[in-house]
Amino acid sequence: MGQWIEVCAAGDIDAEDVMRFDHGGQTFAIYRSPDDEFYATDGLCTHEKVHLADGLVMDNIIECPKHNGRFDYRNGAAMGAPACVNLKTYPVKVEAGKVLIDTGA
Amino acid sequence: MTEASMVIVGGGKAGARAAVAFRENSWKGPVTLISDEALAPYDRPPLSKAAIMEEAEPQPVYLLDEGMMASLEVNFLRGVAATAIDRNAKTLSLADGKNISYDRLLIATGAEPRRLSQAGAERALLLRDLADSAKIRSEFISGKSVAIIGGGFIGLELAASAAKRGCHVTVIEAQPRVLMRGVPPDIAARIAARHAEADVAILTSASIAEIGSDRILLSDGREVPADIVIAGIGAAPRIKLAEEAGLALDNGIACNTYLQTSDSYIFAVGDCCSFPHPVFGNERLRLEAWRNASDQAIVAVENMLGGQKPYEAVPWFWTDQYELNLQIAGLPQQGVSIVQRVPKEGALILCHLDAEGRLVGASGIGQGNSIARDIRLLEMLIGKKAAPDPALLADPAFQLKSLLKP
Numbered sequence: 001m002g003q004w005i006e007v008c009a010a011g012d013i014d015a016e017d018v019m020r021f022d023h024g025g026q027t028f029a030i031y032r033s034p035d036d037e038f039y040a041t042d043g044l045c046t047h048e049k050v051h052l053a054d055g056l057v058m059d060n061i062i063e064c065p066k067h068n069g070r071f072d073y074r075n076g077a078a079m080g081a082p083a084c085v086n087l088k089t090y091p092v093k094v095e096a097g098k099v100l101i102d103t104g105a
Numbered sequence: 106m107t108e109a110s111m112v113i114v115g116g117g118k119a120g121a122r123a124a125v126a127f128r129e130n131s132w133k134g135p136v137t138l139i140s141d142e143a144l145a146p147y148d149r150p151p152l153s154k155a156a157i158m159e160e161a162e163p164q165p166v167y168l169l170d171e172g173m174m175a176s177l178e179v180n181f182l183r184g185v186a187a188t189a190i191d192r193n194a195k196t197l198s199l200a201d202g203k204n205i206s207y208d209r210l211l212i213a214t215g216a217e218p219r220r221l222s223q224a225g226a227e228r229a230l231l232l233r234d235l236a237d238s239a240k241i242r243s244e245f246i247s248g249k250s251v252a253i254i255g256g257g258f259i260g261l262e263l264a265a266s267a268a269k270r271g272c273h274v275t276v277i278e279a280q281p282r283v284l285m286r287g288v289p290p291d292i293a294a295r296i297a298a299r300h301a302e303a304d305v306a307i308l309t310s311a312s313i314a315e316i317g318s319d320r321i322l323l324s325d326g327r328e329v330p331a332d333i334v335i336a337g338i339g340a341a342p343r344i345k346l347a348e349e350a351g352l353a354l355d356n357g358i359a360c361n362t363y364l365q366t367s368d369s370y371i372f373a374v375g376d377c378c379s380f381p382h383p384v385f386g387n388e389r390l391r392l393e394a395w396r397n398a399s400d401q402a403i404v405a406v407e408n409m410l411g412g413q414k415p416y417e418a419v420p421w422f423w424t425d426q427y428e429l430n431l432q433i434a435g436l437p438q439q440g441v442s443i444v445q446r447v448p449k450e451g452a453l454i455l456c457h458l459d460a461e462g463r464l465v466g467a468s469g470i471g472q473g474n475s476i477a478r479d480i481r482l483l484e485m486l487i488g489k490k491a492a493p494d495p496a497l498l499a500d501p502a503f504q505l506k507s508l509l510k511p
């Protein structure tokens with residue numbers, strides 16, 4: 001277990017949307033699902049290392065902006081070519097209106 | 106009675122995607138993929154971009170490698186062309202003398218670059234495969250003059266790549282502006298301005314009289330220095346196989362909405378075929394676009410296995426030049442009015458509406474992936490034949506996604 005790091009205020013991310021978060025030389029994608037849960041994955045697509053935060057969130061899916069590869073951002077599962085390698089996910093919690101992520105570092 | 110067999114001719118984007126799709130659809134019988142190239146299927150878009158620009162010697166980006174083909178049990182025949190189809194016997198002849206019988210055949214032979222006809226044309230390099238790209242790369246030596254004939258996507262991508270390698274670049278375009286086909290003037294103007302910034306000279310309304318040994322002579326008497334000459338004047342569908350087999354042609358191999366040719370046992374996909382598009386009044390289109398090749402493969406395979414699925418994916422294309430990304434969705438040329446949307450500073454999106462206010466196209470340009478999300482949403486709205494309020498489209502704070510919700 002690493003440390004909890006503050007990302008932003010919960011209200012900074014809309015429901016069914018994604019935000020980029022850079023920390024400690026790493027980049028992450030932070031999601032807020034339509035049912036108001038928060039999730040975090042690696043920030044770059046496993047296909048060609050494109051920032052997923054430029055992509056489109058639909059329900060529980062993040063679609064990569066480059067070749068439309070799709071992942072379930074709740075567990076990082078790649079949904080099929082060209083997205084074939086799963087995304088790493090990270091624990092997220094909301095405390096006192098702040099979104100916190102455990103990068104494992 | 107032998108087991109039913111699925112045969113694919115052409116190991117490019119469409120053929121490779123089809124091979125995978127047969128297994129995704131739980132087809133257990135034989136799948137044969139035939140390619141006249143020596144390599145396993147690889148991606149073409151990098152050939153004019155990263156493969157030319159990167160310092161390291163380019164490696165093919167494989168779409169399907171040996172390992173994947175083995176695990177999918179795809180019978181891959183490389184370096185051998187299919188030469189004839191016997192539609193009565195349902196067999197395919199190969200250049201090495203073998204015959205292969207098929208139950209269903211998929212033609213995915215792609216397109217090939219058009220050649221110039223002027224004197225000296227044999228000196229012009231063409232770009233379609235990996236070897237072409239490697240040859241062009243080896244010629245792009247800093248300080249050399251490069252003349253690119255044709256201001257379309259391939260020509261302009263190569264111009265940007267040549268400039269990056271330190272060449273002196275001139276683009277010679279016959280039309281009054283670059284990207285005349287399918288790209289609105291405002292977006293083309295941004296691309297042209299970016300080339301000017303990189304000292305790439307673009308000559309428009311220019312026609313070629315002669316290609317000399319170190320220069321090109323234009324009809325108006327101007328001379329363009331040309332250590333290297335490249336022709337990027339479009340591509341023609343590879344139809345020879347289909348034509349000789351008597352399949353119907355119409356700007357490529359003519360397919361119906363199920364991507365079936367005039368022979369119900371033969372389907373065609375990708376750059377080689379044309380098809381009616383239900384979202385655009387069944388206008389017959391032939392697309393030379395990466396995503397279309399793979400989307401068509403998925404639909405055609407379903408139909409080859411007995412499905413009845415019309416192909417209705419909205420056309421989509423991108424090009425990368427310098428730090429700019431340009432994308433086109435739908436058919437902007439069907440629009441009669443344009444609504445501008447500026448999602449981020451420096452980015453520009455045009456929404457193209459027809460006379461009834463229906464969204465028929467979206468085009469955009471911006472740095473990196475700055476326009477990707479909005480273009481994707483507009484593409485979905487085009488597919489739904491939506492007629493959104495122009496004021497909402499123009500408002501960058503307005504979330505296009507909400508228009509898709511019931």
Ligand SMILES: Cc1cc2nc3c(=O)[nH]c(=O)nc-3n(C[C@H](O)[C@H](O)[C@H](O)COP(=O)(O)OP(=O)(O)OC[C@H]3O[C@@H](n4cnc5c(N)ncnc54)[C@H](O)[C@@H]3O)c2cc1C
Pocket residue numbers: 114115116117118119120139140141142149150151152153185186187188213214215216232233234259343346374375376377392393394395396398421422423424425
């Ligand atoms: C340099 C370059 C850059 C591109 N950049 C972009 C881009 O940025 N964005 C975009 O959307 N699209 C781009 N494209 C277009 C995209 O690559 C094509 O739309 C796509 O490759 C089409 O796939 P296909 O399978 O139909 O044809 P192809 O990829 O051309 O594959 C056809 C294959 O069939 C083989 N073949 C032909 N005849 C026979 C035969 N008789 N027997 C056996 N094999 C045969 C060919 O050798 C080839 O390997 C680019 C294309 C090129 C060439």
Ligand code: FES
Pocket residue numbers: 045046047048049050064065066067068069070082083
């Ligand atoms: S980079 Fe994400 S799907 Fe290709």
